[in-house]
Amino acid sequence: MTRRLAVFGAAVAVAAAGMMLGMAPxxxxxxxxxxxTGLGVTKVxxxxxxxxxxxxxxxxxxxxxxxxxxxxxxxxxxxDMVSESFYPLSAPSQPxxxxxxxxxxxxxxxxMVAYGNLNVNGTNLSLAGYLSDVHGxxxxxxxxxxxxxxxxxxxxxxxxxxxxxDIVALLSGGQPGIAQTQIAYVSAHNGDKEIWAMDYDGxxxxxxxxxxxxxxxxxxxxxxxxxxxxxxxxxxxxxxxQICMYSMLTNRLIAFPHxxxxxxxxAWSPDGTKLAFMSSRGGDTELYVxxxxxxxxxxxxYAAGVNTSPVFNPKTGQxxxxxxxRVGDPVLYLANTDGSNAQKIDLPDMxxxxxxxxxPNGQLxxxxxxxxxxxxxxxxxxxxxxxxxxxTKDEGRNERPTWAPDGRHIAFESTRTGTNEIWEMLADxxxxxxxxxxxxxxxxxxxxxx
Amino acid sequence: xxxxxxxxxxxxxxxxxxxxxxxxxxxxVAATTPAPAPAPAAAPTxxxxxxxxxxxxxxxxxxxxxxxxxxxxDIEPGVGKVSPQGSTPVTPGQSTTYTITxxxxxxxxxxxxxxxxxAPAAAAAPPAAQPNLSDLxxxxxxxxxxxxxxxxxxxxxxxxxxxxxxFLRSYPNARxxxxxxxxxxxxxxxxxxxxxxxxxxxxxxLISLGITSDRLTTVSWGKERPFCTEHSEECWAQNRRxxxxxxxxxxxxx
Numbered sequence: 001m002t003r004r005l006a007v008f009g010a011a012v013a014v015a016a017a018g019m020m021l022g023m024a025p026x027x028x029x030x031x032x033x034x035x036x037t038g039l040g041v042t043k044v045x046x047x048x049x050x051x052x053x054x055x056x057x058x059x060x061x062x063x064x065x066x067x068x069x070x071x072x073x074x075x076x077x078x079x080d081m082v083s084e085s086f087y088p089l090s091a092p093s094q095p096x097x098x099x100x101x102x103x104x105x106x107x108x109x110x111x112m113v114a115y116g117n118l119n120v121n122g123t124n125l126s127l128a129g130y131l132s133d134v135h136g137x138x139x140x141x142x143x144x145x146x147x148x149x150x151x152x153x154x155x156x157x158x159x160x161x162x163x164x165x166d167i168v169a170l171l172s173g174g175q176p177g178i179a180q181t182q183i184a185y186v187s188a189h190n191g192d193k194e195i196w197a198m199d200y201d202g203x204x205x206x207x208x209x210x211x212x213x214x215x216x217x218x219x220x221x222x223x224x225x226x227x228x229x230x231x232x233x234x235x236x237x238x239x240x241x242q243i244c245m246y247s248m249l250t251n252r253l254i255a256f257p258h259x260x261x262x263x264x265x266x267a268w269s270p271d272g273t274k275l276a277f278m279s280s281r282g283g284d285t286e287l288y289v290x291x292x293x294x295x296x297x298x299x300x301x302y303a304a305g306v307n308t309s310p311v312f313n314p315k316t317g318q319x320x321x322x323x324x325x326r327v328g329d330p331v332l333y334l335a336n337t338d339g340s341n342a343q344k345i346d347l348p349d350m351x352x353x354x355x356x357x358x359x360p361n362g363q364l365x366x367x368x369x370x371x372x373x374x375x376x377x378x379x380x381x382x383x384x385x386x387x388x389x390x391x392t393k394d395e396g397r398n399e400r401p402t403w404a405p406d407g408r409h410i411a412f413e414s415t416r417t418g419t420n421e422i423w424e425m426l427a428d429x430x431x432x433x434x435x436x437x438x439x440x441x442x443x444x445x446x447x448x449x450x
Numbered sequence: 451x452x453x454x455x456x457x458x459x460x461x462x463x464x465x466x467x468x469x470x471x472x473x474x475x476x477x478x479v480a481a482t483t484p485a486p487a488p489a490p491a492a493a494p495t496x497x498x499x500x501x502x503x504x505x506x507x508x509x510x511x512x513x514x515x516x517x518x519x520x521x522x523x524d525i526e527p528g529v530g531k532v533s534p535q536g537s538t539p540v541t542p543g544q545s546t547t548y549t550i551t552x553x554x555x556x557x558x559x560x561x562x563x564x565x566x567x568x569a570p571a572a573a574a575a576p577p578a579a580q581p582n583l584s585d586l587x588x589x590x591x592x593x594x595x596x597x598x599x600x601x602x603x604x605x606x607x608x609x610x611x612x613x614x615x616x617f618l619r620s621y622p623n624a625r626x627x628x629x630x631x632x633x634x635x636x637x638x639x640x641x642x643x644x645x646x647x648x649x650x651x652x653x654x655x656l657i658s659l660g661i662t663s664d665r666l667t668t669v670s671w672g673k674e675r676p677f678c679t680e681h682s683e684e685c686w687a688q689n690r691r692x693x694x695x696x697x698x699x700x701x702x703x704x
Contacts, residue, residue: 193674214674216638230642238627238667238697241642262630262646262670265639278643280668283650285643306643323640329599330640354637368637376637399637443638 043080044171047103047110048073051127052093057120061156065118065127068157071201072164072179073114075433077408077426078172082110093117098132100139111135112142114167118156125151129163131170142170157203168406178404182447183411184208184218184227185422189439195229195246200404200424200446202435208246209253215244217265220447221272221292225249227445228256228266228275235260243277243294257294267310268292269337270317276300276310276337287322289337300339306330309355312337315362321345323354332356332367334383345381347388352376355400359407359427366391366401366410366427378412380427391429402446403427411435411444493559494520496552500540500563510539511565513548520552520559542567583621587696590617591626594652596690598633601647603655607692611652614694615659625697628652630670631677633686638672645670652692667697 050066053059074081086108092098092115103110116129131143147162149155161179168177178200187196190207193214198205209215213232220227231244241262245254261280268275269289276289282299287307290297301307303326313319320337323330327344331353335342345365347353352370359366365383370376376397380389392398396415403410404424411424417434422444425432496517505511514537517523523532526549529540540548547564591614594607603611618624630645630652649668657663677693678685 214671216642216672216674232669236667238625238695239629239669240667241669261650261668262642264642264670278639280646280650280670283654285646285650306640306647308643309637309639323637325599325640325644330636352636354640 043078045082045109045111046073046079046167046171047082047087047108047113049084049087049091049113049115051115052091052117054093054117054119057151058118058125061118061120061125061151061153064153064156065160068160068201069114069164072161072177073167075201075409075431076164076168076172076177076179077431078168079112082108091115092130094128095130095132095139095141095144098130098134098139100132100134100136103134112171114163116163118159120151123151124148125155125159127159127163129166131167143167154204157199161199175406176449178406178409178446178449181405181449182224183402183422183424183435184220184445184447185436185441186216186218186443187436187439187441189441195227196441197227197447198435200409202422205436208251209244211244217443218445219266219268220445221268222270222448223272224447224449226254228268228277230264230266233258243275259297265308265310267312267320269312270314274312276312276320276322278306278308278310287320287339298338300335300337301342302339303342311356311358313362314358314360321356321358321365323356330354332365346386347381357401357403357410359403360405361407364407364427366403368399368401368412378410378429380410389429391425391427392432398423400443402444404446405449409446411446413442413444491554491556492519493556494518494552494554496520496523496550496559496561498525498548498550498561498563500548500565503564504566504568506568507543508541510541512537512539513563515550515561517550517552519556520554522553523550524553525550540565583624584696584698586621587617587624590614591694591696593694594648594692595687596648596692598686598690599636599644601644601651603651607652608655611655612659615656615661618656618661618665625665625667627695627697628656628666628668629693629695630668630672631675631689631691631693632673633689634673634676634681635686636673638674641672642670645672648690648692652694 048070053062073079088102103113113134114131116127119126127147129145129147130141132139132141143166147159149158164179165177181200182197183200184197186193192212194207195209195215195218196207211231216230218227218229225248227246229244231242232239233242235258241264242258243256243263243266245256247254259279259281263279266275266277273292274289275292276287278285279288285306286299287301287310288297288299303324305326307324309323310320318337321332321334324333329352331350332345333342334345349372351372353367355368357366365381367379368376369379376399377393378391378398378401398412398414401410401412408427409424410427413420414423420440420442421434422436422441423432423434498515500511500513502511516535520534525532542565545566547562549560549562552559592610594610628649630649632641632645649670653666653668676689678688
């Protein structure tokens, strides 16, 4: 990866890149990312040697732990991983064994070193994890912590994720990492479209619902305890689309009231007390806001046409963005949560603008946009300035972006390999990687940090 | 539909009987005029009975007949040439009028007997009745098709729905689900809305033709259940529709 800039200044990066887009071809924007002039932020050079093991019982977990930790840190977007080929021959297992000069000198040139040792005690796997600053005369230990989980492959993965999250929090000024987050999505892997979930890195893919119809548009509640989604169930003996609610605590569906027609695309308010969704209960396809249990349903849009895909401002909860075709093609509208003051979000050449996703800090909108001349691509827009960055280009259909809780990552669906699969990338469009590989997978929704 | 099912054979057999009678008249004329005989041959007579005359589907009735002055006897439908008197079992699938035609040198005569067939007993009755309505529904009720990104009814869609409304008026107990579908090009969520708009447009048109709204439910499948899966306009046009489905009283309407 040649891009050396921190992604966590995403708002700034988007604004600057947007200015570049306005006055120069796209190649210049790429140059800007590479050179990084003006941001004053460079990524920390981090060395992560293979973790030591204490006793043969911990040996089987060493490789999994190291691979997962390396993956988490290298995909965090905030560090520059020092290649292992530059490391000193012996790695420390604890601070007393750390020779700071060896790690900070050329060619390693590390600024920080993450290391430790694994130890099995009965059925538990423990990690003594350390993060040391080696760029000064004497090494200082920034983090030392004992982590414990089950002595299983899954336990080793969890230890690595926890350690990685702590390291990321320290190196990014307190912004937590996302290594323990999950992505809900829709998969037809077993025939019918059902709701599935996986770890943010694609591991542990598992089917949640078994409704054997069609399930769509999963959305995590802000406390990650529930997933609201669109389901098909009979209503008065005829098929209907309804809002369904899945409990991650009991692994069962929770009752939610049914309404006639098509009810779809639920979205949570940031405090978890309200749901916005599309309903045709009154004939037109309008947006409603209800309590999270489906009671006190209030209509908030009154425009002929399709009104759908609501999303709350996750920072304030006071505004929504949604999709409406009230004046032609479907495009984005910004309104107060009660539906008042709805304003079309104007873009340079409109086309088809759908799938809004609001960044956790409330400043950016990601969406999929099919411009009059192109295919669907993921864009990010600064809400105040309307400055734009295109994150995907000329690689199949790219749709349904969803933000990671750190605001540095976006998952989306893409047909670039020939089938529709879940991908993720840094929020500047770099480091795209595929997470699903089997059958058709779509509609990712990134969990909040639980 | 049982009425419809049995009406055709009855009409046909009546015509046969009529034709046979007319033919008999001509022959009678032919027999009398060109070859004047000292004593005209006696005209044939024939009788036909069905016992029992009313059966349930699958059961057997016995046709018995007798004749005089006839050399040639024929029972239709399905029995054919028979002897001057006798009997034969029949198992008609639906109500049938049997006609025997007796022909002799003195002319011809006909006689008829009806066997009325009712649906089989109690438990089996509803399953036998429902597929018939389903068949008629699928033969007569047509879907409404739409332009890209549109939910306005084209003239061909109005024509189809107008005929659908006639059918629904003929079967006032039929409930239908109007299912909106879209082609693959839009987003999933937008298409769920667009499909619903198409279903609502079709529903409102049927209501304007006098179909009561309590017989009509709507749902959108968006682009989730395409009728055609190729990536071409021809295929997409097939997928942009309001699909009318008969709601089974005991099922999900699928």
